[in-house]
Amino acid sequence: xxxxxxxNAKGLACPMPIVKTKRSMNDMETGQVLEIHAxxxxxxxxxxxxxxxxxxxxxQSTEENGVFKFWIKKG
Amino acid sequence: xxxxxxxxxxxxxxxxxKDELFILDVRNESxxxxxxxxxxxxxxxxxxxxxxxxxxxxxxxxxxxxxDVLVVCAKEGSSVFxxxxxxxxxxxxxxxKGGMKAWSEHLxxxxxxxxxxxxxxxxxxxxxxxxxxxxxxxNGEAAIFDSTRNVGIYVQFAxxxxxxxxxxxxxxxxxxxxxxxxxxxxxxxxxxxxxxxDAEEVTFEYSPLEGGNVVTIGNTELDILPLYSxxxxxxxxxxxxxxxxLLSGDILFIDSIGRxxxxxxxxxWVGDLRETLYNRYRELSDDLIVLPAHFMIIExxxxxxxxxxxxxxxxxxxxxxxxxxxxxxxxxxxxxxxxQPNSYQEIRETNMGKITPDDExxxxxxxxPNRCAxx
Numbered sequence: 001x002x003x004x005x006x007x008n009a010k011g012l013a014c015p016m017p018i019v020k021t022k023r024s025m026n027d028m029e030t031g032q033v034l035e036i037h038a039x040x041x042x043x044x045x046x047x048x049x050x051x052x053x054x055x056x057x058x059x060q061s062t063e064e065n066g067v068f069k070f071w072i073k074k075g
Numbered sequence: 076x077x078x079x080x081x082x083x084x085x086x087x088x089x090x091x092x093k094d095e096l097f098i099l100d101v102r103n104e105s106x107x108x109x110x111x112x113x114x115x116x117x118x119x120x121x122x123x124x125x126x127x128x129x130x131x132x133x134x135x136x137x138x139x140x141x142x143d144v145l146v147v148c149a150k151e152g153s154s155v156f157x158x159x160x161x162x163x164x165x166x167x168x169x170x171x172k173g174g175m176k177a178w179s180e181h182l183x184x185x186x187x188x189x190x191x192x193x194x195x196x197x198x199x200x201x202x203x204x205x206x207x208x209x210x211x212x213x214n215g216e217a218a219i220f221d222s223t224r225n226v227g228i229y230v231q232f233a234x235x236x237x238x239x240x241x242x243x244x245x246x247x248x249x250x251x252x253x254x255x256x257x258x259x260x261x262x263x264x265x266x267x268x269x270x271x272x273d274a275e276e277v278t279f280e281y282s283p284l285e286g287g288n289v290v291t292i293g294n295t296e297l298d299i300l301p302l303y304s305x306x307x308x309x310x311x312x313x314x315x316x317x318x319x320x321l322l323s324g325d326i327l328f329i330d331s332i333g334r335x336x337x338x339x340x341x342x343x344w345v346g347d348l349r350e351t352l353y354n355r356y357r358e359l360s361d362d363l364i365v366l367p368a369h370f371m372i373i374e375x376x377x378x379x380x381x382x383x384x385x386x387x388x389x390x391x392x393x394x395x396x397x398x399x400x401x402x403x404x405x406x407x408x409x410x411x412x413x414x415q416p417n418s419y420q421e422i423r424e425t426n427m428g429k430i431t432p433d434d435e436x437x438x439x440x441x442x443x444p445n446r447c448a449x450x
Binding site (some may be wrong): 013014015016018019022041042045046049050053 | 103104105106123124125126128148149150152153156439
């Protein structure tokens, strides 16, 4: 998947993964994709819900060896 | 204004005392809808923390200034984050220490009553998950029933009242929470009992709990009489204690009855469930105090925080005991069942000893309501 920016939020606990995601998103253009890596399990449901409420699109998410990866397209 | 910490124990006391509390739950909407803190005089507002990153102005008008306000999240971090913002805006705020994880695990011991020849019975109320476990004490010895996995609480409680745990029972193989029974037995050298019909796949040694065998604790002073009562699981066993108490496990609750589907065999077990509730239990004394292994709604709590009612009252008031038409009963307990408990298959496998998840994983498996009943 095409990624315009990568955010490493591994090792961060709630609420920091979303705080950082939001900050990164602020510097991006509509349609660009942010890739996020996180280890906090709660980030899964929260990033999905945050994307919906902010009008962004969670394009894809994966989990591998305890690392969650998300691709969010700015809306 | 300062941010204060509130413990799960303090919240539990507010539930039992029916105190007022305003809860701002900052988890995402689906987690909130799935499961939340309930109290009769609690008011609750759900606004996810990620909608408050820019500030708390939008909720300031909804947060009261004339009662205690508690911010709650899954683990703690986000509630501190939001509480600090509200505090900076001039409000006096607390956050829940350890979040919903701590709430899920907190146990509140409540004394139910005394035994005929000395001794007491205690109920351990797990408010966050609706699980009830028991300790019966007689002449320096104690028996534990349906313990949660926080075994330290039972061991410490026993030692604080000067009794030795000699028998540990599970009324059935649990699907909603991880049993601490085996672990307590290991720590205290007690005997661990589980019904053999629920234990066909377990990987450890146990004493087979079957109807008819009488266990005595405290030098013949107290008899524990198991009563085979299948329906929630095929092995489900109740106990009549001291001819006064009926430990009904997950078969009969105060305002609901057990569901027969959590081991995947609803159609097979619905007949057993009906037989237990409509015949076997009918033969017992109406005066027995029913002590179930769960409650579902906060209204089931008595004024002292206990969950207990006479069997006769349940025969009169519990809808699940008053469905005369057998076909209708069958329909109600096999169709339109509530969703199954979170991770219930993994929890069953853990309780069989087949898998051994670490503490953090066990905690996550248990998050959410118990959902063992059908109303």
